[in-house]
Amino acid sequence: MASKASIPKGTRDFSPLEVSKRQYISSTIQEHFKTFGFQPIETPTFENSDTLMGKYGEEGDRLIFKILNSGDYLKKANSEAYQGKDSVRLASSISEKALKYDLTVPFARYVVQHQNEIDFPFKRFQIQNVYRADRPQRGRFREFTQCDADVIGSDSLWQEVEFIQLYDSVFTSLKLEGVTIKMNNRKILSGLAEVIGESDKLIDFTVALDKLDKIGEEGVKKEMLDKGISESAIENIQPIFNFNGDFATKISLLKSLLSNSEIGQQGIEELEFIQKALQELPLKTATLDLDVTLARGLNYYTGAIFEISAPAKVKMGSIGGGGRYDDLTGIFGLKNMSGVGISFGLDRIYLVLEELDLFPEEIKETTKVLFINFGEEEALYALKAITELRTASVSAELYPDAAKMKKQMTYADKRSIPYVVLAGGSEMQSEVYNLKNMKTGEQASYTKDDLIKKLTIS
Known part of the structure; x- marks a missing residue:
C-alpha cells in the first residue's frame, strides 16, 4: 500500500513563486551584508551534541532536535538511565549529534577551530536553515532560515551602531517602513536584579521578563514568584512595567532607578553612546526604542540586546534580533573574544511583506x-x-x-x-x-x- 504523502509539522514545501520571494529577501539582505563588509561562511546542518547543549539555557536545550546514532543505537544506551527513565542521560548515550538550533553557537565553534586562519576582527555572515522542536504556529516553524551577521574580536560600540544602521538599510530596501529596533542592555538587567537583591536569580529574572509581551505583567510576576523571587523585590521593579517616553526620557528614569548599581550605570553609558551616535546618523525608515523589559532568554548576551518589531499594523512576533556576547568562544576554550551579532528572521519577514503586499510585481x-x-x-x-x-x-x-x-x-x-x-x-x-x-x-x-x-x- 502506498504511504500517505505528508511532511512533518512545522516544516513547509515552497512553490516556485514562494522560492522567488524568499530569494528576493535573502539576496537583499546578502547585498547589504556585503556592503557593510561581512564575509560569507557556512557550517554543517548538524553539530556534535555537546557543542550545542547547555548553551541556550534550560528552555533552549529542550528545543534542540537530537539525532539518533546510526546502527543499533540501543546497544550503547545507558542501562541505568533506561531503567530509571532518565531521558536526559539516556538521550546523551544514544544521540551524539543534533540539528543546529541557531547560527551563533556554531559560529563560535567555527572561530575557535579556525582561529589561526582568521583575521580579527572577523566580520562574517551566514544564511542557512536552523531547527527547533518548538510548537508550530503562525510565524514559528521547526525548520526556518536565519540570516546572521557577526563581528568577533572587537568590543567597540561602533559595531552596535553599524548593526542598527544595517537593520535600517535592509528594511528600507525591502520597503518595509515603520519597523521598530528595540534595544536594551544585559547590564541594565543585571543592575535591576542587583538593586532588588536578586542577583543570584538573574537568569530566572530575565527569562520571565522577556515574556512580558506574551503573558502580560501579571503572568511575568507569577513566573518570578514561582522561581523564588520575592514579592518585595517584584514591587521594587514595578516602574519598569510602565516605562514610557522617548529614548532620552527612559535613560533618565533608568539613571534614577539604577543609581546604586555600578554595572547598571555601565549599561546606561553604553546605551547613551549608541543613542548619541545615531542622533548624528539619522535612521532612514526605522525607529530606535529603548525597551527595558527586553531580555531575550539566551544566556550568552552580556551587553546590547536587539529585537526587531514589524510595523504596528501587522501582528507578528520579532522579525530579527541579536546582541553583544563578551566571551561566547570561551565555552570552547578561546577566552576574551568579544563579539556582537544580529539575525534577520527571513520566514517572518516573508509573512510581513506578503501581508503588506510589498513584494515587487516582477518577482512573479x-x-x-x-x-x-x-x-x-x-x-x-x-x-x-x-x-x-x-x-x-x-x-x-x-x-x-x-x-x-x-x-x-x-x-x-x-x-x-x-x-x-x-x-x-x-x-x-x-x-x-x-x-x-x-x-x-x-x-x-x-x-x-x-x-x-x-x-x-x-
Missing part, C-alpha cells in the same frame, strides 16, 4: 518568453532563437509538446509569462518570429536579431 515573472510548439521542424526553428536569447540572458523556453494552441497559451497565462512567440510554417518561410504581448494582446513580426533586441530591452 520567471520565464520572459514562451515559444509555441507547432511540430518538430517548427520546434527546431524556435530553438535557434531560444538559444541566442539565453546567450543574451533572456529567460526563454519552448513548450515541450505540440499540443493544442489553447492549452499552450493557457499555460503561458497561468505562469504569468509576459510574451509568447508563434512561429509556424509561414513565419519559417519569411524567416521571422511573431511576438505576442500577453498583457496588451499586441502582435508583431520580427527577424531573429530584432526579436532578441526587443526582448533584451523590454
